[in-house]
Amino acid sequence: MPLRFTPRDTSFFDLLAELATHLVTGADLLAQLLGADRPERKALAKQLGDVEHDADETTHAIMRRLNQTFVTPFDRDDIYALASALDDCMDFMEEAADLIVLYRIGELPARVSDQVQVLQRAAELTADAMPRLRSMSDLADFWVEVNRLENQADKLHRKLLAELFDNVADPIELMKLKEVVEILEAAADAFEKVANTVETIALKES
Template sequence: MSSVFFRLTPRNDDTFTELFVASATHLTEGARLLAGLLAADADGRPHLVARMRDIEHQADEATHLIVHRVNSAFVTPFDRADIHALAARLDDCMDHMDRAVDLIDVYEIDHLPRRSAAQIDVIARMAELTVLVLPALRDRERVREYVVEINRLENQAEREHRRLRAHLLAGEATEVLDILKLLGVVDELEAVCNAFEKLAHAVEVISLKAS
């Protein structure tokens, strides 16, 4: 006797995969802008700051679209709460990037410490890996490799962050205001890396349930 099995959730993930990837693509664009800000002169800064604000608004719209699609769908390929969590974690990464750029702007920081480049390189790699893994949420092994690499990168960024803070705090006492401004920026860059680690956890949760 043959049996017929019915899935309670569809296996066609294309719609949500496209939405996730579209949202994550804004993170790769944000990382490129952070790198651009590191190298830009004073004249080039306003354009990059304005562009980051545009990207942040687009990322917000992408998040709203995911939430709307979840709320309006009769069935979803992944758990609704997990989709909401993934959308929120993607948004958190973008928000911290935007805050870092905003601090650079409002503090009128002309130059970031050279070691900031290491933080931004890690952020760019995390964003790139996230875009690549999102179409493969049902591939548990691929997601596991992604999570391991994100954790490794976050640990690397944290070590670099400690060294950078130590370097800044070793500055002259007369430069305390400038040091505090720079600390605000480098701490926000570290917050981006922490947000990516939380994002990786949200990806892993979906993968474990779906695969």
């Protein structure tokens, strides 16, 4: 970690970056889980559960510090919103993984992997962007690109829904798949929320 000369709560940046790093790990585990067989999936979902637990700890550390710190690097409510949105990204990814295992879902449609690839890309962009909050530099690319990804995820989601209704004849199987697909879409929305919050912060500071 670099030397710090300013006392103004640089640790918020470290904690937000740490939280975003958990998201990258989580999204990668979720991608692995999709391609794995059942016993492996169970182990990967457990690992993802551990990462989600770590992310929870980081989120609570941010919240505690937020409530106990007099001067924050930017608007208190914006830090709160950002940490909550990051935490939501993780919760949805973990929930999707858990339900895939719990529902004993077999092979998933190819477009579900596309959904998770969007999440992986969004997580990477987020982890790259968090350290740049310190200097408020080059953040526009981040929120523009994540918004573009979310639009892509949204289109993918609707195609996937139509595809499921066309191809899955068993209504109970359909219900399971639809739920997983909707949780992944909620994760993409949560990444967009992260990007929009970063935009708000950056524009206020500019």
